[in-house]
Amino acid sequence: MADSKRVEFVDIAKGIGIMIVCLGHSGAEDVFMPWIGGFIVPLFFVLSGYMYKDKCLPIGKDLYNKGRKLLKPYLFFSVVLLILYKRFAWYDIVGVFYSRYCLYTYYTPDNIFFMKATNSPMWFLTAMVVAYPLFYLIIKNEKYTHWIVLLYLAITIGCNYLPILLPWSIDIAFLMAVYMYIGTQFRKKDDFLQQPSYVYWLVFLLFVVLCYINGKPNPSIREYGLSPFIYMATGVLGTVSMMWFCKHLEGKFLSGLLSDIGRHTLVIFCLQIFVFHLINRVLYSAMHLPATGPLLYAASFFKVIAASIICMYISKVMMKYMPWLFK
Numbered sequence: 001m002a003d004s005k006r007v008e009f010v011d012i013a014k015g016i017g018i019m020i021v022c023l024g025h026s027g028a029e030d031v032f033m034p035w036i037g038g039f040i041v042p043l044f045f046v047l048s049g050y051m052y053k054d055k056c057l058p059i060g061k062d063l064y065n066k067g068r069k070l071l072k073p074y075l076f077f078s079v080v081l082l083i084l085y086k087r088f089a090w091y092d093i094v095g096v097f098y099s100r101y102c103l104y105t106y107y108t109p110d111n112i113f114f115m116k117a118t119n120s121p122m123w124f125l126t127a128m129v130v131a132y133p134l135f136y137l138i139i140k141n142e143k144y145t146h147w148i149v150l151l152y153l154a155i156t157i158g159c160n161y162l163p164i165l166l167p168w169s170i171d172i173a174f175l176m177a178v179y180m181y182i183g184t185q186f187r188k189k190d191d192f193l194q195q196p197s198y199v200y201w202l203v204f205l206l207f208v209v210l211c212y213i214n215g216k217p218n219p220s221i222r223e224y225g226l227s228p229f230i231y232m233a234t235g236v237l238g239t240v241s242m243m244w245f246c247k248h249l250e251g252k253f254l255s256g257l258l259s260d261i262g263r264h265t266l267v268i269f270c271l272q273i274f275v276f277h278l279i280n281r282v283l284y285s286a287m288h289l290p291a292t293g294p295l296l297y298a299a300s301f302f303k304v305i306a307a308s309i310i311c312m313y314i315s316k317v318m319m320k321y322m323p324w325l326f327k
Contacts, residue, residue, distance in 0.1 A: 182236060
């Protein structure tokens with residue numbers, strides 16, 4: 001999906017980002033959702049655009065390669081999780097192909113819920129598959145770039161009024177393609193991360209204020225909070241803050257571990273909730289930890305760190321013995 005040359009602060013940002021994603025599924029997410037939901041999905045799309053490199057392949061071939069790298073793990077882990085949880089109802093099977101958590105907007109009465117075999121975070125992979133050709137349409141038509149971006153934003157606003165969530169996140173993929181394009185523009189600006197520190201602190205402060213105003217967005221179910229426009233702003237502001245922070249972490253304490261985790265985000269996306277379930281059995285069944293209060297938050301942070309590291313090593317083993325899955 002990106003330039004083969006590693007950029008340390010990007011890997012660090014992915015590592016911290018995937019741990020924040022895990023925090024959003026840890027059981028204590030209600031406290032953190034305004035800030036997690038405000039930028040975490042845009043972060044990964046902006047970083048993908050930031051690392052984009054034109055390999056001078058035919059567009060069809062390039063899209064095929066990118067789609068294959070995402071869909072093979074998606075299908076593999078979906079099947080494995082369905083088997084492990086013995087979930088073979090029609091909505092479980094349909095959910096793999098529809099790739100959304102539910103059919104209608106989240107609070108619709110008698111909603112139909114899919115992806116209950118701990119595979120719900122994998123919606124992100126199919127969303128990226130859809131976003132890539134939309135992103136290509138932007139970058140391959142420089143003369144009309146701004147018009148295409150405006151069209152995508154208009155489509156995003158229009159899709160927000162649909163009663164159902166579209167398969168493969170088609171309804172949010174237009175906005176995600178815009179974030180990818182923003183990433184390419186960040187890469188072109190040599191001084192992007194070299195402004196005075198107070199600039200980035202102001203950006204972060206504005207991000208916090210807008211997140212507080214906007215509420216609890218969750219793009220996986222097409223919830224943008226109070227306003228899609230505020231969500232667009234928090235996505236950019238939060239991503240800029242994270243990139244600047246991670247740039248300053250390069251070569252510092254734990255940067256090696258964080259960048260290592262960042263190189264294995266795909267498997268962590270797929271297995272995080274499954275590993276959480278295993279950890280929960282120890283924390284709440286064997287150790288009898290309370291499920292509320294300060295210990296809940298302490299346990300959530302522990303689960304995030306443990307699940308990220310466990311999934312990272314699972315990914316390393318799979319890449320060594322199952323390299324075909326990631327090619």
